[in-house]
Amino acid sequence: MLLFLLLGCAPVDPPPAVATRSATCVSAPAVTWENWGHGFFLTWCASCHAASTPDRRGAPEGVDFETEADLARWSDRIRARTLDEHTMPVGGGLYDADLALLEVLLTCSR
Numbered sequence: 245m246l247l248f249l250l251l252g253c254a255p256v257d258p259p260p261a262v263a264t265r266s267a268t269c270v271s272a273p274a275v276t277w278e279n280w281g282h283g284f285f286l287t288w289c290a291s292c293h294a295a296s297t298p299d300r301r302g303a304p305e306g307v308d309f310e311t312e313a314d315l316a317r318w319s320d321r322i323r324a325r326t327l328d329e330h331t332m333p334v335g336g337g338l339y340d341a342d343l344a345l346l347e348v349l350l351t352c353s354r
């Protein structure tokens with residue numbers, strides 16, 4: 245009953261796309277670049293995708309995931325290669341739990 249009253253007082257509904265995203269992001273774990281993303285990309289991607297790596301092993305110049313700005317810039321391609329196509333990292337190996345957290349990071353951090 246209380247919940248009903250609270251929902252009844254909610255402000256104007258946002259457009260559907262935003263509503264879906266915010267529903268996901270409200271109930272999801274609070275994943276951020278600082279508390280998870282940085283470590284994830286360091287562990288799984290930086291051996292090839294970092295300016296300082298000694299051997300990029302063919303990873304394109306400039307496709308680096310070392311800062312939150314990099315994440316924002318490459319977000320769509322990271323999603324495509326990692327979550328949709330499962331073609332990155334080379335050789336695979338990501339845990340389902342990490343895929344789930346990456347989904348949250350990509351969906352909610354922008």
Ligand code: HEC
Nearest residue numbers: 288289291292301302303304307321322325326332333334
């Ligand atoms: C062992 C080296 C290696 C690792 C580790 C690696 N990559 Fe790559 N990556 C490559 C190579 C080589 C290419 C260029 C060939 C290609 O696109 O398949 C590439 C290209 C990319 C591109 C640009 C091409 C495009 O489709 O837009 C993205 C984005 C990418 N990788 C994401 C990732 C992410 C995210 C990770 C970590 C979860 C990762 N990669 C880990 C080697 C690597």
